[in-house]
Amino acid sequence: MSQLQQIDMDTNNPPQRWAVVGGGMMGMTVAHRLAQAGQQVTLLEAAPELGGLTSAWNLGSVVWDRYYHVTLLSDSNLRGLLEEIGLEKELKWVETKTGFYANGRLYSMSNALEFLNFPPLRLLEKFRLGGTIFAASKMQNWKRLESIPVDEWLERWSGKGTFQKIWLPLLKAKLGDAYQKTSAAFIWAHINRMYKARRTGHKKEMFGYVPGGYARILDRLAEVLRDEGVEIVCDAAVQVAERTSTGEVDVQLKDGSRRAYDRVVFTIPSPHIAAACPQLSVDERRKLQSIEYLGIVCASMLLKKPISEYYVTNITDTWVPLTAVIEMSTIVDPAELGGHSLVYLPKYLAPGDETFHLSDDAIKERFLSTLEKMYSHFSREDVVAMQVARTRNVMAIPTLNYSERLPGMVTSVPGIFTVNSSHILKGNLNVNETIEVAEDAVRDVLLPALNEVSRETASAEPRPALPC
Numbered sequence: 149m150s151q152l153q154q155i156d157m158d159t160n161n162p163p164q165r166w167a168v169v170g171g172g173m174m175g176m177t178v179a180h181r182l183a184q185a186g187q188q189v190t191l192l193e194a195a196p197e198l199g200g201l202t203s204a205w206n207l208g209s210v211v212w213d214r215y216y217h218v219t220l221l222s223d224s225n226l227r228g229l230l231e232e233i234g235l236e237k238e239l240k241w242v243e244t245k246t247g248f249y250a251n252g253r254l255y256s257m258s259n260a261l262e263f264l265n266f267p268p269l270r271l272l273e274k275f276r277l278g279g280t281i282f283a284a285s286k287m288q289n290w291k292r293l294e295s296i297p298v299d300e301w302l303e304r305w306s307g308k309g310t311f312q313k314i315w316l317p318l319l320k321a322k323l324g325d326a327y328q329k330t331s332a333a334f335i336w337a338h339i340n341r342m343y344k345a346r347r348t349g350h351k352k353e354m355f356g357y358v359p360g361g362y363a364r365i366l367d368r369l370a371e372v373l374r375d376e377g378v379e380i381v382c383d384a385a386v387q388v389a390e391r392t393s394t395g396e397v398d399v400q401l402k403d404g405s406r407r408a409y410d411r412v413v414f415t416i417p418s419p420h421i422a423a424a425c426p427q428l429s430v431d432e433r434r435k436l437q438s439i440e441y442l443g444i445v446c447a448s449m450l451l452k453k454p455i456s457e458y459y460v461t462n463i464t465d466t467w468v469p470l471t472a473v474i475e476m477s478t479i480v481d482p483a484e485l486g487g488h489s490l491v492y493l494p495k496y497l498a499p500g501d502e503t504f505h506l507s508d509d510a511i512k513e514r515f516l517s518t519l520e521k522m523y524s525h526f527s528r529e530d531v532v533a534m535q536v537a538r539t540r541n542v543m544a545i546p547t548l549n550y551s552e553r554l555p556g557m558v559t560s561v562p563g564i565f566t567v568n569s570s571h572i573l574k575g576n577l578n579v580n581e582t583i584e585v586a587e588d589a590v591r592d593v594l595l596p597a598l599n600e601v602s603r604e605t606a607s608a609e610p611r612p613a614l615p616c
């Protein structure tokens with residue numbers, strides 16, 4: 149069912165002028181659904197192109213995602229959106245393999261037999277690991293897990309040995325020291341996503357992508373938005389949004405220009421919303437600023453030949469300064485990549501980590517020398533192209549009792565709303581959850597709010613529409 153069919157709103161309301169701030173998948177979906185509901189929408193994106201974390205770049209002769217992205221069979225919201233824009237049938241599904249780098253060796257961990265043969269764990273430890281994953285997949289009450297520290301919960305279920313050998317290094321690789329304040333809801337969401345993906349018919353791990361990568365999805369989605377009448381403005385960094393005495397929201401851009409809207413929806417990271425909205429209450433700003441984010445430094449490499457057969461290689465050796473090794477070309481047809489292998493080297497970090505100050509060359513050197521130590525067959529001579537991407541605010545950390553401290557989407561400033569990935573509560577950061585939050589917000593919060601205000605202002609003089 150399309151979102152529009154689900155929306156039960158007062159159709160007598162005249163369309164309102166909306167600005168959606170942030171042209172990532174969240175902002176694009178919000179803009180799409182608002183436009184479908186007959187609203188007049190402008191999408192304001194700070195970067196020269198749309199897509200945010202899903203945006204593409206040129207790596208040597210290849211155009212592909214700046215950060216790695218795959219779709220799961222269970223990603224029903226994303227697949228629904230792709231269907232609407234005519235791309236779902238193009239999805240290519242590929243069976244993938246998983247590797248584990250532990251104690252200086254690379255192991256395959258792609259099926260039950262390999263798991264049973266995995267040398268770093270004793271048999272009992274393996275059963276406890278399997279039992280933990282199974283138990284998490286059966287748990288429904290994620291809210292209860294929010295009050296339990298993730299390390300405590302994992303050690304309780306898996307035992308000390310498995311926790312020390314597997315979970316702790318994996319937690320540190322993904323969250324750094326922030327694992328100490330992360331709740332068990334984080335690992336629950338992670339396990340559930342992978343478990344659901346395997347439950348959808350095939351017992352194997354199948355990942356999908358649209359040929360052309362997210363560049364193709366973003367181009368097509370932007371085309372659909374334009375056809376729906378959405379005005380897309382790139383290079384438009386919003387600095388301040390303030391409600392004026394006439395009831396409009398005055399939006400000031402970095403280039404000094406100003407625009408007026410009836411409603412503004414921020415989809416950008418929470419600390420940036422706090423900075424852009426001086427009229428928010430002290431408490432709202434404090435809550436927005438206290439949402440802690442993880443950032444990422446991620447190198448992309450085109451190689452003459454593959455490094456491994458694994459899409460993801462998890463790493464438990466703590467000397468390795470990488471969260472994982474992601475070999476995208478185990479999924480994407482090499483013909484799309486100029487016959488090369490495409491490998492991503494991500495490291496999730498606190499936004500204030502000193503690595504963000506390093507030059508691209510220093511990061512490349514750190515990562516290349518790491519690969520040389522990890523893989524005896526790897527040679528930097530095989531690197532055809534290499535680039536470093538970095539973003540400081542990627543993922544809100546699900547800290548203890550996170551959902552109780554999360555500010556709502558309706559702010560105290562009439563006409564200003566916040567709908568961003570910090571509102572993902574029952575999952576980890578991915579496009580499917582992002583779309584779900586966007587669609588729920590439009591249906592349950594943004595459009596119903598129109599009815600509220602239209603009742604309050606029913607007798608007010610109509611205001612002339614301002615040109616954009």
Ligand SMILES: Cc1cc2nc3c(=O)[nH]c(=O)nc-3n(C[C@H](O)[C@H](O)[C@H](O)COP(=O)(O)OP(=O)(O)OC[C@H]3O[C@@H](n4cnc5c(N)ncnc54)[C@H](O)[C@@H]3O)c2cc1C
Pocket residue numbers: 169170171172173174175192193194195198199200201202215216217218219384385386387415416417420444446494542568569577578579580582
């Ligand atoms: C390394 C990595 C791997 C991932 N892998 C997967 C995967 O395999 N599968 C999957 O489904 N998901 C994956 N994701 C997650 C996915 O990328 C995100 O869920 C999604 O892109 C979030 O979209 P968003 O719009 O919420 O945020 P963003 O993409 O961050 O968009 C926010 C936008 O706001 C803009 N902006 C910021 N400030 C301003 C301002 N002041 N004015 C105007 N615009 C502004 C930014 O430029 C940006 O375009 C991955 C993410 C990363 C980082």
